[in-house]
Amino acid sequence: MQYKSQAVAKPYFIAAIGLFVGQILFGLILGLQYVLGDFLFPAIPFNVARMVHTNLLIVWLLFGFMGGAYYMIPEESETELFSPKLALALFWIFLVAGALTIVGYLAVPYATLAELTGNNLLETMGREFLEQPLPTKLGIVVVALAFLFNITMTVLKGKKTSISIVLLLGLWGLAVFFLFSFYNPANVVLDKFFWWWTVHLWVEGVWELILGAFLAFVLIKTTGVDREVIEKWLYVIVTLTLITGIIGTGHHYFWIGTPEYWQWWGSIFSALEPIPFFAMTVAYGASCTPWLRSTTTRTARRSPRRTATWLSMAPTPWST
Numbered sequence: 001m002q003y004k005s006q007a008v009a010k011p012y013f014i015a016a017i018g019l020f021v022g023q024i025l026f027g028l029i030l031g032l033q034y035v036l037g038d039f040l041f042p043a044i045p046f047n048v049a050r051m052v053h054t055n056l057l058i059v060w061l062l063f064g065f066m067g068g069a070y071y072m073i074p075e076e077s078e079t080e081l082f083s084p085k086l087a088l089a090l091f092w093i094f095l096v097a098g099a100l101t102i103v104g105y106l107a108v109p110y111a112t113l114a115e116l117t118g119n120n121l122l123e124t125m126g127r128e129f130l131e132q133p134l135p136t137k138l139g140i141v142v143v144a145l146a147f148l149f150n151i152t153m154t155v156l157k158g159k160k161t162s163i164s165i166v167l168l169l170g171l172w173g174l175a176v177f178f179l180f181s182f183y184n185p186a187n188v189v190l191d192k193f194f195w196w197w198t199v200h201l202w203v204e205g206v207w208e209l210i211l212g213a214f215l216a217f218v219l220i221k222t223t224g225v226d227r228e229v230i231e232k233w234l235y236v237i238v239t240l241t242l243i244t245g246i247i248g249t250g251h252h253y254f255w256i257g258t259p260e261y262w263q264w265w266g267s268i269f270s271a272l273e274p275i276p277f278f279a280m281t282v283a284y285g286a287s288c289t290p291w292l293r294s295t296t297t298r299t300a301r302r303s304p305r306r307t308a309t310w311l312s313m314a315p316t317p318w319s320t
């Protein structure tokens with residue numbers, strides 16, 4: 001670890017792993033309930049186990065993203081975190097809020113939970129993945145904003161690299177699209193339309209930017225490949241992700257009463273959606289191989305000795 005404040009990432013990673021184990025446990029309960037119809041009934045009904053399973057997924061991913069950002073940003077920005085204390089406080093707030101929400105799902109019927117937590121003030125519950133009670137949703141927004149403040153201030157006071165800018169774009173996008181979880185129009189078509197803004201534009205939009213930034217960072221650290229090369233790919237991935245991911249949202253609009261043109265837009269652009277994933281795994285990999293590097297960058301030509309070292313190390317078809 002180059003910077004002391006990177007250590008705040010540790011509890012985040014531990015929590016992410018713990019919650020992931022919880023998710024798998026509830027996945028196994030779900031699977032068993034398919035096989036043995038009354039397994040754990042009535043203590044944990046299928047719909048409750050399912051909600052716990054998917055909500056744990058969201059929470060551990062958020063812990064992972066936050067921990068990853070706290071670890072990566074100081075190294076990228078070449079400065080300590082703006083406030084490690086805030087990062088630690090947010091960790092405990094988020095963990096306690098998350099745990100209370102899960103306990104709420106398991107301890108009381110969902111309708112009672114909705115009543116107890118003020119769903120009548122602003123009706124946001126009852127939609128898959130966005131089942132969280134209002135106080136939890138508000139808590140997520142507060143934690144996300146304070147986290148973004150901490151990370152953004154760190155980048156502002158330090159070095160600004162393409163990787164940290166892409167990460168910030170992804171994280172800010174994640175927070176902005178979560179705001180659509182508060183918008184729940186009575187018209188079901190409208191509701192579904194905007195519900196996908198959170199669900200699809202997270203998974204197939206901003207999460208990919210976050211993933212792309214982390215992957216770029218890890219590749220630079222583990223392979224020693226030039227930042228210049230990785231950053232070039234990162235721009236390609238960001239562009240592909242945003243073009244295919246945003247218009248590709250249409251693949252959810254086929255049967256919800258939206259205009260017919262969505263069938264064309266949704267089909268074509270969602271067919272292109274795997275390309276950024278492909279680019280991330282294969283193109284990043286390729287950019288680490290000497291053959292492609294030497295043809296795409298001048299750097300390899302400038303330092304043939306380093307290229308030769310890579311040639312001997314890279315176990316890829318191109319290097320043989």
Ligand code: HEM
Pocket residue numbers: 023024026027028029030031050053054057128
């Ligand atoms: C032992 C491992 C797992 C088992 C047995 C399992 C089982 C299940 C079951 C039975 C469902 C409900 C399907 C239905 O409603 O009919 C489900 C839903 C889901 N699981 Fe898992 N799961 C596992 C791991 C995971 C992991 C690792 C992830 C993601 C990281 C995941 C993400 C999801 C999601 C997103 C849904 C909701 C799908 C939808 O609504 O379309 N699961 N899982």
Ligand SMILES: [Fe+2]
Pocket residue numbers: 200204248249251252
């Ligand atoms: Fe989608």
